Amino acid sequence: MTLLKLAAYEQPLKWAALLLGLFSTVSIVQDWQLAAMMFGLPFCLIWVFCGWLRTEPQLKHINVIFSALYVYGIFRYFFINA
Template identity: 70%
Template sequence: MKLEALAVYEQPLKWFALGLGVCSTVCVVQGWQLAAMLFSLPFCLIWMYSGWLRTEPQLKYINMLFSVLYVYGIGRYFWLQA
């Protein structure tokens, strides 16, 4: 399945990303680092997908960078907890 085939879901995904962003912000305010990263990672993945649909290289690459940082942060969190 090509990315363009999922384009019909772009708008609902963006609304879902908005919810993830709000949840992530609440987690940051509350000081829940792991939860903030867990909400932010799918947020970035949705916006990265949207960048691929619209050929917006800046949006795409910024979210790729943040996704890598969130994966690193989540892995580091669990590594240090072990």
Template identity: 80%
Template sequence: MTLLTLAAYEQPVKWAAFALGLCSTICIVQGWQLAAMFFGLPFCLIWVFYGWFRSEPQLKIINIIFSGLYVYGIARYFLLNG
């Protein structure tokens, strides 16, 4: 698949990212930290990809940082609670 092929899916994937972000926010409000991280990680990865795709450097950097923090948080949860 080329980037131009993936461009056709940009809007539906962004709606999926919106749903993931909404689920993550609900999890945060409910106090479900692990679930929030599991919903937040794919949200960030989608925006990392489309940030690269559209050359939006602020989205790339912010979401790469957040993705790393989510991976750290998930790993820490399993290491400390496993």
């Protein structure tokens, strides 16, 4: 499946990203670290996809960096709390 075939799903993915962003923000306010990272990672991955789809290099690269930080944070959370 190519990116052009997935373009039909761009708008629903952006709505899903909005919901994930809201859940992540509530998690941050409630001091639920793991939940914030778990909601934040798919949020960033959706925007990485949309950045590649629309060739928005700044958006793509920023979200790749944030995705890596979320993965690091999730692994660190489980390693320290295990």
